[in-house]
Amino acid sequence: MDSMMIETQIPYIAIVVCIALLATLAVAVVSRIRRDTGVHIRKPFFDGSERSFYGLLDVAVREHFCLFRNPVLGEILFTDEQQRPMSARFRKARVDILLCERRSLAPRCAILLADRSTKKGRRRIDQMRVWFDKAGLPLLVYETGGLLDVRTLRDDVYIATGIEHGNQGSEVIGSASVRKAVSEQPKQPETRICGKCGGGMARHTLKQGKHAGREAWICSSYPECRTAVMIPGKISN
Numbered sequence: 364m365d366s367m368m369i370e371t372q373i374p375y376i377a378i379v380v381c382i383a384l385l386a387t388l389a390v391a392v393v394s395r396i397r398r399d400t401g402v403h404i405r406k407p408f409f410d411g412s413e414r415s416f417y418g419l420l421d422v423a424v425r426e427h428f429c430l431f432r433n434p435v436l437g438e439i440l441f442t443d444e445q446q447r448p449m450s451a452r453f454r455k456a457r458v459d460i461l462l463c464e465r466r467s468l469a470p471r472c473a474i475l476l477a478d479r480s481t482k483k484g485r486r487r488i489d490q491m492r493v494w495f496d497k498a499g500l501p502l503l504v505y506e507t508g509g510l511l512d513v514r515t516l517r518d519d520v521y522i523a524t525g526i527e528h529g530n531q532g533s534e535v536i537g538s539a540s541v542r543k544a545v546s547e548q549p550k551q552p553e554t555r556i557c558g559k560c561g562g563g564m565a566r567h568t569l570k571q572g573k574h575a576g577r578e579a580w581i582c583s584s585y586p587e588c589r590t591a592v593m594i595p596g597k598i599s600n
Contacts, residue, residue, distance in 0.1 A: 412507065413459070413476060420460065420474070423517040427526060428462040428471065436491075439470055440498050453494065458502075462520065471524045472501045479506060522590050555580050562588060 421430055437454030439461060460474040475491060478484035488504050495502040501523035505511065520526075555564040564580040574593065582590040 416476065416505070416511065417460065419511060419513055420516050420520075423513045424462060424520050427465060427524075428520070429465055429468065431461040431463060433457045433459065434461045436494065439473065440494055440500070446497070449494065453490070456491070458491070462524070470500060472503060472520055475502065475504045476507050477504055479504075522592060525593060564590070564592075566594065 417430065417432065424430075434457065435454065436456045436458070437449070439458070440449070442449055458473040459476045461470055462472040462474070463470050473491075473495060475488060477488050479488070492502055503519055503523055562582055562584045564582050566578055567581045569575055569577050569579055578594040580592045580594060582588040585591075
């Protein structure tokens, strides 16, 4: 008798277990459907050579700078009443990375990852450089997918922003001031090594801009290498 009762109960137990499993599965499916709004998180946020460059740059300059990716030009620069307004197309143009001081978040340097081998890439660099030169904000340009290392990036950024060997150094020099100083003065003796290209650097007196009258070390390979470092000291006569 007992064995017959056990045999009749087994199907009912199996049915109950199956119903419970189906109910659990249904709840999970409904819950997933409710959570799926059609909006998803991109993983990773960005990839490829740009991600590799960003990681190297972060390691190189994190002591002094925060990195912001793809800000538009209109968020970095603005024009006053005396300057021709920036076109809407340029205001919406983007730099790849903006470096800002950690404490003040003031912009100190912008970076473009561009392909110099194409006409479009060279035009983008030239157009961007015009505005950054006018503002006196350094613009560093690197080849897309180029081979770089932490030390090279650190040296480039520190020289461009006036920081040498991790210590706060001289001020940033606009490219227009450097170009005028090099073109109007005779060739000077090279008494310093350029930290970016390894060439020689010579002392020049700046003739225009907010640093007019000050002296600076300027790479003798200018404009191929645009390294320029302000020399602390008195204004030359």
